[in-house]
Amino acid sequence: MALNVQTFKTRSLTAVVFVVVMLTGLLWSHWSFFILFSIIHFGCWTEYQKLIGLIDPDYNTITPFHKYGVKLAGWCIMLYFTGDQIALFGMHLHEIGWWLGLLFFFILPIVELLFAREIKPKNIAYSALGLLYISVAWGLMMSLRSSFIPPIKDSLSLSPDSWGKVIPIGLICSIWINDTMAYIVGSLIGKTPFSKISPKKTWEGTVGGAILCIVVIALLGYFTAPANGYHVMHWIAIAAIAAVVGTVGDLLESKLKRVADVKDSGHIMPGHGGFLDRFDSLLLAIPFVWLYIQLALK
Structure with a gap:
């Protein structure tokens, strides 16, 4: 019984903190919204790559540049969908996402060809599915937030x-x-x-x-x-x-x-x-x- 009570307390406290953090990020400003879902984006990616690595251990052999580069490429998708609502150093995040995205689009394949011992299409496919499953979804959430209807x-x-x-x-x-x-x-x-x-x-x-x-x-x-x-x-x-x-x-x-x-x-x-x-x-x-x-x- 003590274990059940302790588990309930842990779950309840976590739920309260979770709701407070979510509401703060959702309601405070465009920046808090973007930062909240950026953190969630990278968290989802980390867990997705771990799961894929357990399902197919061969995915664990991808280069560090592939592993982290695809996360950043996905984040560029989020930046792109922020629209004209958030600016940094005089540039809209939308523009930053576009140019960084193009950069990653050209650099990622080149680096993979240079440093990967073997190019495995299935590992590239796993990462591409992650972009669709995670990054596009959070990017469209940015679009829902920034689009005034x-x-x-x-x-x-x-x-x-x-x-x-x-x-x-x-x-x-x-x-x-x-x-x-x-x-x-x-x-x-x-x-x-x-x-x-x-x-x-x-x-x-x-x-x-x-x-x-x-x-x-x-x-x-x-x-x-x-x-x-x-x-x-x-x-x-x-x-x-x-x-x-x-x-x-x-x-x-x-x-x-x-x-x-x-x-x-x-x-x-x-x-x-x-x-x-x-x-x-x-x-x-x-x-x-x-x-x-x-x-x-x-």
């Missing part, structure tokens, strides 16, 4: 900068609510296994979590209008995407861990695992929400 009705409740925070916060809340509700419903009435990849998931918990996520986000969207600037139907769509695609993202990361034969992707958050454990659902949901925004609201 006019509200559906005139309102002075929020500044343009504040409207930029609405979609990212709504998406993250959708993921959290879906995960929490799925866990609660599954614990109470879950009986039918959902997938062999994640034995603890049940159909009852998955469906119940998705329904409650959509209902809660729809109610929040309805009662905060017109301050949030978006029609409730958009919030229903975002919540639905988060619930469905987020669940797929969770299963994808669970599959990676199962093949790698590890319980958690990392241990940065005591009692909660690593970066990929916390953001697996969000990583896959971001591109689909971004695509919905481009098609429905632009």
